[in-house]
Amino acid sequence: MxxxxxxxxxxxxxxxxxxxxxxxxxxxxxxxxxxxxxxxxxxxxxxxxxxxxxxxxxxxxxxxxxxxxxxxxxxxxxxxxxxxxxxxxxxxxxxxxxxxxxxxxxLAHRIDMEGRQDEFRELADAFDAMLARLEAHVAEQQRFAANASHELRTPLAVTQTLLDLARKDPTRDSAELIDRLYAVNARAIDLTQALLLLSRADQGAFSTEPVDLSLLAEEVTETLLPLAEQRGITIETSGDITTTVGSPSLLLQMTTNLVHNAIVHNLPDEGSVWVTTAVQDSGVALTVENTGEQLGAQLVTTLAEPFRRGTDRVHADHSGVGLGLAIVERIAAAHDGSLTLAARPTGGLSVTVRLPLAPA
Structure with a gap:
């Protein structure tokens, strides 16, 4: 201006x-x-x-x-x-x-003002902290954009390869080609929807209302029960009424991602998933635990990063696009909550989302 x-x-x-x-x-x-x-x-x-x-x-x-x-x-x-x-x-x-x-x-420049604490020193320190957050956010966005471009390029490249093979070999079985194209296209759609959901959570563009996490956990468990039975996994749901304030659709997606990850990244057979809700201090907690492989502490700290997967089964059925826990973390942060990951001593992962308690 x-x-x-x-x-x-x-x-x-x-x-x-x-x-x-x-x-x-x-x-x-x-x-x-x-x-x-x-x-x-x-x-x-x-x-x-x-x-x-x-x-x-x-x-x-x-x-x-x-x-x-x-x-x-x-x-x-x-x-x-x-x-x-x-x-x-x-x-x-x-x-x-x-x-x-x-x-x-x-964004790498800092004021680093010396001297005793006064109004200018407080302003300079606040500005330095803001620059640090901006630098970290920009670096994360650049890394995320690079990963997203790579992930989106993969299904497009596979589609191009399949179409080239079909053009060169007109006698090729079209049914097999259609099935493979359908699978690749479905993966691209899932990735696009995940990216849009992640952007929506980052922008905070949603309306809020009281939401009971225990009801969401029961709904998600019933929805994903066929997938769990197909893999020979048992799901147990328990806990108290845990009411928070937020977007029902985003919190439902968050719960779905947690339970889905727990089912997919589990033992090959006879695995278990435990979904619990509890009221803790002035907040509510949703905890999803599962059996599975032994995970190192260094690997656990990176699981919430975009496009990181905890196992090598990245191309298996329902393996996801590597944004499950990243979306969970962003949704929790958008609701003034937090995400905690911890490896279970006997194998598997314990994921806890803490959100503010809804006012009485």
């Missing part, structure tokens, strides 16, 4: 200092003059001699000296005020320069 340029803050502070000093000096001189008028009679004799000064003579002698004092105070206020304003605004200049560098894309 183009705006007419006004006076600088330093000049305004200088004029303010000078003006305040002038007013204070004028009040002091006025006080002296009132004192003289009160205690000096109309006609008085000062010292020997026939001359008897009057109040008019006193005014003639006092006025030039008062004017000289005011001029001196004005010059002192302007010079001293300009110097003091520069010293006071020096930290603000550093913050402004850092802001301009950040506006050009340099």
């Amino acid at each position: 183009d705006r007419p340029r006004g006076l600088s803050v330093r000049l305004k502070l200088t004029l303010s200092y000078a003006g305040f000093l002038m007013v204070a000096g004028a009040l002091l001189l006025a006080t002296v003059w009132v004192f003289l008028l009160r205690y000096v009679p109309d006609r008085a004799s000062f010292g020997p001699g026939p001359f008897t000064p009057t109040r008019s003579d006193l005014l003639d002698a006092f006025a030039p000296r008062a004017a000289q004092a005011l001029v001196f105070l004005l010059v002192l206020g302007l010079v001293g005020g300009w110097f003091l304003a520069g010293r006071m605004l020096a930290p603000l200049t550093r913050i402004t320069n850092a802001t301009r560098r950040a506006a050009t894309g340099s």
Whole structure:
């Protein structure tokens, strides 16, 4: 936005200092003059001699000296005020320069203001913290965009290969080609929907209402029970009524992702999944545990990153697109919650989502 340029803050502070000093000096001189008028009679004799000064003579002698004092105070206020304003605004200049560098894309710069804690130091520290969060967010978005481009390119490349083979070999079985194209297209659709859901959670563009996580857990368990039975996995659901405030559709998707991951990344047969809900302190918790392979602590810390999968079964049926826990983490963060991952000592994973408790 183009705006007419006004006076600088330093000049305004200088004029303010000078003006305040002038007013204070004028009040002091006025006080002296009132004192003289009160205690000096109309006609008085000062010292020997026939001359008897009057109040008019006193005014003639006092006025030039008062004017000289005011001029001196004005010059002192302007010079001293300009110097003091520069010293006071020096930290603000550093913050402004850092802001301009950040506006050009340099997010690695930090102010690192030294000195004791004051308003400028608090502003500089807050600005540094904001730059750190922005730098981490931009790096994450760039990494996510690269991964998303790679993941989206894979089904497109496979589709192109299948179509090229079909063109070169017209006698090829079309039913097999259609089945493979259907599977590749379905995977691309799932990935696109996951990316859209992730973007929706990041933007916080959703309406909220009271939601009972225990009911969501029961609904998701019933929906995914055929998949669990197909893989020979048992699901147990238990817990208390846990009411939070949020988007029913996003929280349902979050619960679905957790239970689906627990079913897919499990033992080949005779595996188990436990879904529990509980009220903890001032929040609610949804915990999904499953049996499975032994997971290292370093691997567990990366499972919530986009396109990371906990096992090598990435191309198996219902294996997902690698955004399950990433979506869960973003949905939890959008609802002022948190996601905690922990490896089970006997194998498998324990995932806990904590959300604020709905007000009574």
